[in-house]
Amino acid sequence: MKLNAVNRWDISPKEAVAEQNRLRGEVITDRPLDLAGIGLVAGVDVSVKNDVSRAAVVVTTFPDFEPVETAVAQMPTPFPYVPGLLSFREGPVLEEAFSRLRHVPDVFIFDGSGYLHPRRIGIACHMGLWLGVPTVANAKNRLCGSHEEVGPERGACQLVTDRGEIIGAALRTRAGCKPVYVSAGHLADLDSTISLILACAPKFRLPEPIRSAHNAAGAF
């Protein structure tokens, strides 16, 4: 697929923070997604083993999640894990996988945070700028912010706030399971993100495209 401007990846953690502050203003998080018009959704995930990062992007139909395409890439893990700087660890290998993608999905779902980030630019926002296609974030854990306890039924949701600002939501995609932390990426707003993630996780805690990407990344 066609891609936007080149990102700077070969930098130190300190420079990475400066890069995030430089890019944060470009992110758009107030645009509604037309769920009725979505036909293809992609799940994005990266697995790391023995300092080798493997990325997988799986495109599936929506809303029945039939696999359409899987793009993978592999390379030495280039950056340490630093909370808040995940894009610089997973971005490089993801770029490679994205460049091999033939289909252009209507939206990408990332395994990690988006706007729910100390500087409001998690991996879903950052890669969204590069992709130029709507992205949303679905994290299994909370990076920052706080929220009230989430109701026990599927669909229950509580807004996550940080420094007086709404940055995401804790969403119960399945009863009896811990909620997932969703937030806008780029070119999508929080309300649309919540609706999309719920529609993508009809049976299990994690969205189907993410489950597919997770399998693809850890088994090739």
Add this chain to the structure above:
DNA sequence: GCGACAG
């Protein structure tokens, strides 16, 4: 100084 901290 102390606690929190996506994957």
Add this chain to the structure above:
DNA sequence: ATCTTGTCGC
């Protein structure tokens, strides 16, 4: 993320 079998609970 990853190391890892069986096991408790809805």
